[in-house]
Structures are given as C-alpha cells and as structure tokens.
Amino acid sequence: MASLVGSRVERKEDKRFLTGKGRYTADINLANQTYAIFIRSPHARAKIKKIDTSKALKSSGVVDILTGEHIAQDKIGGLIAGWAIRSEDNSEMKCPANPPLAKDNVNFVGDPIAVVFAESLDEAKTAAELVKIDYKVLKAVTNLADTMKSEAIHDGIDKNLCYDWLLGDRQKVKEAFDKADKIIKLDITNNRLIPNAMEPRACVVDYNTASEEITCYTTSQNPHLSRLIMSAFGGVAPENKLRVVAPDVGGGFGSKINLYNEEIVCSWAAKKIERPIKWIADRTESFLTDTHGRDHITHAELAVTNDGKFLGFKNETIANLGAYARVFGTVTPTY
C-alpha cells in the first residue's frame, strides 16, 4: 500500500455534501413539530419589570409561551462555567448564575427572556411581536478597560472580576528585569471576534410521552457535554432519558463546543408542551448569542540585553468573559 503521506485521500462525507444529501440539524423535520422563536433583550443591561403574554397567547397558531418564571418553577438550571480556575491567592473563581431564560435581569443584547411555540414559523414570529416586556434600563459596562472600575453587574462579584490568575514566577521575572539593559513595552488590543459558522445554530427536539425520553438533535461539536450539563446541572432529564444527537455540522470554529440556553429550553419545553420543537437561529441571533472569542487588552514587557538576548517576559491581560461566565469561557484566557 502506498504511503498516505503526500497522497490524495478523498473524504467519505464529500459525496453526500456535494449532492445535497447532507443532513444538518435544520434539515430534520419531525411529525407534528412546533416552531420556536425566542424573545430577546434589546438592552445590554436591564431589570425585567413585567412580561405580558396575554395578547400573544391568543394569536393564531400559538401552542404556548414560556418565560423565565416557568423555567424557574421547574427548577431547570442554566449554563454553568465548567472549567474551574483559581486565582493567584488560591481563591475560587466567581461566576454568576445564568438561567436559561432570564427572569429578573438581562445582561446582554440577545439574552433570551421568553419563547413562543406555534404551529408555523410565521405564526411564532407574529406572536413574538405581541409579547410586551417592560424594562428598567440599567447602566451597562461595555468598555473592557473600565470593567473593574465599574459598579458590580452581578451580586457578590466585586469589581466584575471572575478570577485573577497567574502563570510564572514573579521573583525570577523581577530579577531578570533588574538585570536587563533595555525593556521593550507594548500595548496590544486583541479584538473581539465572532466565529460565524455558515450554519446558524439550531435544535430539533422530540419527546416520547410513553418512554419519557428526550431526543435533541443539535448543531454541536460536543454532544456528550451537552447531555451531561443538561442532565447533571440543568435537571432536564436523567442521562438515560436524554439523547443528544449531532448530525452533520456546518462549521463551528469552537462556538459549537458549548451547550447553549436554547437547547436547554427546547429540551425542557418539548416535555412540557408534549410536542416536538424546531428552532433555527437567524443570522442576527448568531451574531448576538453565539460564543464570541478574544477581546483582550494586554500590556507586555520584554527584558533584553544589548546583544539581543531575552532575559524575561511579563504581560498583564484583561480578558472579557462576557455577561456571564459560560461552559469553557473561563479557561480560554489561561491558554
């Protein structure tokens, strides 16, 4: 057999993809499915004063409208920060609760508040426009450099600081800098990015009323993790009653490693309304709610000798973890 190195190896999946026979989540349809539309915060930070769904519930084709109140009553947990990082002083990181549907406060534009299920997508969209939400808009922190000087966004998290982590040896770095002929200083802004996979996030959820099994087809790079979090931390269903299926995935670039609130909500709601649910994000929702990357402000210093030897290096980085600390978000800046 010829060596695989340097030879042209064709991929097994390409024929399906090239003939339109891939099976992505949005391609899946279940008999009797309802269509979900999420109602999201238009504010970066606000208190939810009142949600009025009465008019929307009477709208044509509406099956149900569920809010943060409903999901809290059922004690369904939201997204956890699953990767623990300890600060330099060995204290534990501080993470706010992130309910699947916001009940009291919203903390970013796109934070989900309620969800409409209807017989058709058009009917779900029409009803969503009839849901009235009164907000008290609060001051948001949108400039990373100001974060630690601003008022606390979440109760109990001083300076909006999740952790203050250290890698290295302060004493040895100091010694290296003391010996240096020259110190080179650099400020770097590593801009925020949106992974923007071609395929918007989506999920299709089935619930079998007899076996009590939930099947969630979803745009995931990591279905086992989704099942674990939804089961162990979300309380959606025991693991043996929850199946998470990742069919063909149209790109993720890391953004689909995480579980998202929409998957928790739709898996919980399919059981509640006893109907299959289909949800597909539109591109705007992808921009607003997919996990973003980077957004670091760094000051770096390099200690060198006159003949060009590097003696020491230090940098101080402020990393944006977003409105909440989610799933793997806490680990990224430490890599």
Place this chain on the structure above:
Amino acid sequence: MRKISLEINGKKIKKEIPDHTTLSGLLRDILNLTGTHIGCDTSQCGACVVHVDGKSIKSCTALAADLDGSKITTIEGLVSNGKLHPMQEAFKKMHGLQCGFCTPGMVMSAIDLLKNKKNPSDQEIRDWLEGNICRCTGYQNIVAAVKEAASKM
C-alpha cells in the same frame, strides 16, 4: 395563496403556496429538497444559490410565485445517470469543501461561471464567487476545484 407550476430538477410540479413563500422555502420546507441551505436568509452568504432557467440566483430572496413556469435546478439535480457533475467531481478531488454547508451554493454558482467563461483566471473565479462565503477552506481549494472543473468541461 397562489397556484404555481415549475420544473424542478427535470420534474414538473404544481403547488398552491402562500404568496410570500421564498424559492428556498418552497424547496426546503415544501419539497424537502434540503440540499439548498440557508446561512443568512438575506442574500449575503450564497449557500442558497440555485439555477433558474440556467442562471444562478440566491433562492432565499426570490419569491417562488414570481418564478411560475421556470425551470429550476438545485444541487440535487446535478447527478446524471448516476455520475457526479464535473464540478462536483472537481470539488471532491481538490478538497474544495470541509463542513459542506456553503458547498451547494458554491457549486451551483461555479457552474454558472463556467457557462459564461470557459477558462476563468484565479481572479475571475474569486470575483464571481464574491457572493458565496465559505468559512472553512480559505477559498484556495475552491479556486483550484473550479479550475480543475474548467479543464474537464
């Protein structure tokens, strides 16, 4: 509601559809031809490109009712007598795809290019495919695939 007749991938169809049904909606949700993808729904990304009377268009912003009587070809209609279209073969051979989501639109758009220009340069291929976004490949192998197809068609 409106009655329309179309020929899709060589088959005649007659349907009664809501006036606001887009061509992509008709293909995906009514005819179950899910090879045509929706990446943005606002004609930016090109994942939904199909041919209408031989010309490539973005099906997410075309009203199906406007196309009454047209002949439509989607990615599902390219295989002939069990053989892949030379463009499909070329994408497979040159690794012009990874996740496959943009691929149907990319292939349909590239076929239309070769109808207009038999042996396009790299720049002409890149210019033509400006309305088709791919996030996996970096476009290099897509350009290589279109050149490979041009040499075979």
